[in-house]
Amino acid sequence: MTGAYLGERWAEKQDINRIYTQPDRSGNEWTRNPEDPQGTWTRTVSAPMPNGGFQETRLVAAGRLADELNYRAANDSYSLGLANPPKPQDPYRLDAKAETHPPREPFETSRDYVRDAQTGQWQLEIRENIDGKIPITRNAPISTERATALESQSQTIIAQNAANTPEAIAARYQIAYNQFGWNEFANREPVPQAITNARTQPQPLQASDGHSYTRDANGEWTTPGTFYGTNPATGNTREELNRTWQSQQAGLQDMASMAEVARSNPTPTQSDLHSQVAGMYARAGITRTDAH
Structure with missing residues (x-):
């Protein structure tokens, strides 16, 4: 999942620095190259030399510091994605x-x-x-062969549209949140409200016609009228919304299961690893020293 939360591609060029430049708790700024597959956060410090002048040293964030920087970057990335979602493609x-x-x-x-x-x-x-x-x-x-291929292509487009709904975006965030124990950092920097809303509240569904539709208890879709009232979704737009919603719901179920697995099996932190080592020594009947 390391690529899932920082790999979202909503950002324009001017937003890259906002996402990939993050402060630590002391106010020091760290940067990450978005093309770096390792996701390394670095900063450069200057230290005086005995014979005068300064020497620059490159520092690399590790452990929970790197996790916290990733959390901050993910908050910015996902907030940006929710504010500027890709326009749905017309599957029909x-x-x-x-x-x-x-x-x-x-x-x-x-x-x-x-x-x-x-x-x-x-x-x-x-x-x-x-x-x-x-x-x-x-x-x-x-x-008939062409029609079959087109139906398959339209299903792929629907799946792509469903993967970019606010609820799907927030569900991907939740997997990373659980996987990397980001709850530890939420007291200092709360999860952005846009992400919380997308995760906990039903969201309108945008169609390829540019309008956002709300689904009622009977499964019907409506969008606000130009001047008053509401307009129902009809024809291909209605079919598009129904299929996108079905694909979204199936994806949300899968991602909810993944989030629970991540919650039960998070990526070990440095303190977790120390505890695991201590447990292995204890089970083996070995007295652990400071050297260990």
């Missing part, structure tokens, strides 16, 4: 630029594979602009 309108059948007409402007909201069948949608003035849309059938 897929690029068809490579499709050569039927041949392109002179006035064609674009073509996509689209799912018919009434029948659930896939077809090729071709858009043309006759004489540069009259827009026309026509549909063409596709092969």
Whole structure:
């Protein structure tokens, strides 16, 4: 899980320093190269030399200091991700630029594979602009093999969309929180409210049409109207929301199980390791000295 919490890719260039530069409890700033697979936190100090001048020394954070810096960085990373989630992709309108059948007409402007909201069948949608003035849309059938491939592609997009919902993001955070014993640091720096809210409160679900929808007790989706009231989700948008929600719920169950495993089997801290060594000596009947 070490790559899961610092590997989220929401940050723009200007946010990199905010995430990968973190202070310790004494106010010393540590930095980490986001491309470093080891996740090493370092800082440089200058010490006076006997013959004058200064010598720079590179320090490396270890043990619980490194864990605390990771916790702080994860708080910034996940808060940023929740504030700027990726826009969901449309799983039911897929690029068809490579499709050569039927041949392109002179006035064609674009073509996509689209799912018919009434029948659930896939077809090729071709858009043309006759004489540069009259827009026309026509549909063409596709092969069964192509339709099967498109359905599989749409399911992959739905899974990707579901993995980027606020609740899924917060669930990934919780796994790392349990795995690395971050609760030790939460008294000094509380978990950001945005993460807590996403983990504990039902969140609206954003669709690829740009609107956020709320699911009611009957499983119906609505979004606020432009001026008043609410508008229901219909057609492909409704199907997209239903499938995304189902994928999200399955993922949340899996991640909740992973979080419990992480809670029961956290990554050992330095003090944990000392305790384990002491226990092994005691079980073996060996008197442990300071040297051990």
